[in-house]
Amino acid sequence: MTATAVAASVPVARGYRFELVKLWSQRRVRLLLLTCWAGPALFVAAVSQQSTLPVDTLFGRWMHATGWAGPLVTLGFAGTWALPLLTSVVAGDVFAAEDRLGTWRHLLLAVRSPRRIFAAKVLASLTVIMLLVAGLAAGSTAGGLLTVGNHPLVGLDGHPLAPADAAGTVLLAWICVLAPTLALAAIGLLGSVALGRSPMGLLLPVLVALGLQLAQMMPLPVPVRVALPGYAFIAWNGLFTSPAQLGPLLIGITVSLVWAVTAAGLAYRIFLRRDFTDQAYDGAGRRALTSGLLPLAGVLVVTIAVIVPVTGGPSSGIEQDKVQRSVATAFAHLYRLQTEQLHRPAVTEVQLDTSAACTRGGGRLEPQGPGNDWRCVVSWHLPGVPAAGSATYQLDLTPDGRFMADGDGPKEVNGYFLVRTPAGDAPNPLWQFDGTVALLPTVPKG
Structure with a gap:
């Protein structure tokens, strides 16, 4: 009852x-x-x-x-x-x-x-x-x-x-x-x-x-x-x-x-x-x-x-172009932060024109999906400097789209965890940084 x-x-x-x-x-x-x-x-x-x-x-x-x-x-x-x-x-x-x-x-x-x-x-x-x-x-x-x-x-x-x-x-x-x-x-x-x-x-x-x-x-x-x-x-x-x-x-x-x-x-x-x-x-x-x-x-x-x-279908959502855009965007923002630390002339993201070329498994694997074998080479330009700068990162990219970029040189850009500023040593924002890749379909800027 x-x-x-x-x-x-x-x-x-x-x-x-x-x-x-x-x-x-x-x-x-x-x-x-x-x-x-x-x-x-x-x-x-x-x-x-x-x-x-x-x-x-x-x-x-x-x-x-x-x-x-x-x-x-x-x-x-x-x-x-x-x-x-x-x-x-x-x-x-x-x-x-x-x-x-x-x-x-x-x-x-x-x-x-x-x-x-x-x-x-x-x-x-x-x-x-x-x-x-x-x-x-x-x-x-x-x-x-x-x-x-x-x-x-x-x-x-x-x-x-x-x-x-x-x-x-x-x-x-x-x-x-x-x-x-x-x-x-x-x-x-x-x-x-x-x-x-x-x-x-x-x-x-x-x-x-x-x-x-x-x-x-x-x-x-x-x-x-x-x-x-x-x-x-x-x-x-x-x-x-x-x-x-x-x-x-x-x-x-x-x-x-x-x-x-x-x-x-x-x-x-x-x-x-x-x-x-x-x-x-x-x-x-x-x-x-x-x-x-x-x-x-x-x-x-x-x-x-x-x-x-x-x-957008049954994929992992992690694709080469998304990874490259995410790494390049984060690098450009953090490069400006490092520039401010070092009291160098200010520069904008547009002037830097940052890009990234990312591969996986040394180019032997399809550049998509999660893994700790991603490698990205970031390139940028400075006003008045004819040669482009470049820096290398090793990426550990998890299935949920989060990645940690670990700097792999050159030393003066991202190869060391400290930078020498006029006020003394400070953490290098370009040495390691976290980021995220949008898993849903995105429309590139521009």
Whole structure:
């Protein structure tokens, strides 16, 4: 027999407050809130004072230069590990806790409406998750600004962002990752409802996030890559190019929201159909497969079919001309930064007329797709100098379009990590730099 709502049921607002109090009473939730608000500030402040920086992380090499790099390094870590764990602890346990404690009958007698119980628990868990995300963003920003200062940030194509622009873009990047966080939270709710007291419900968001990370590391076709709900954890990188690469980001956000609504709807449906009088209830069993997993798999298939015309077909999205444009653009911007460091005469990107010739595998492999065997020779011109300058870079290009360019000479341009300036030695912006290749079809400038 399934419990049904009767007259004089408790309003959602009262149930929401009650669920918030229950969550706050849990020591682990209070510890997580404290950690998310204080931990990132201490982490960013400590790393920014070190002589070695996390250069393998996006914007990690700029943590000595600006306080706005800290929240972006934290954002990269949060999307990989912290946010899946937080959604598991909060959303993945909000329903299962009642099964473990055997309190469903008492809760139903108090509230008298399964629908309002579901709404209150969902709203309370999302409130806590949003507070945790806000703590990560605010704490890391405060740590960076207080330790390093409010200085310009260098984007992923080498262009400088003024402090005000950096602040707005960093905030927007954190807002964008709320969509995949909601998707993981909804998956956690689904696991908590469908699997009952089973620990698999608690682990489901972490396992899903791990699977999505492994998938992004594989050479998947672009339609499959951007159709995964975790892609927005990566696509915010496009905000830090000029012009911004908004296409992949908007697709990633839309896909994440579709998954969030679908998973939450499935959890709601399973919750209303369960038998609350069964004290031995231990999850939906095989029904969890048909009611949860299969519909989400169907969403993935439909999403891929819809995205294929937009992404230009089942390719990796990494092509020679895109790589060459990205490397040349970043080099031109960073060359101007180096020129300013050395107090040389100012030069514009138009005057430099920078170009890049990139090959893969020493010219033996087709110049497309990810790999650490890309090699680019960058050429540029200086006003009044007849001979063109050239510099060589080795590229490590990942399947999601991110690359790290490692300078391979000449020494006075990119062959050493320091440059001698009138004020003393300074980090050489052309020695190593990060960049991103737009995976969706682009139209060349001009």
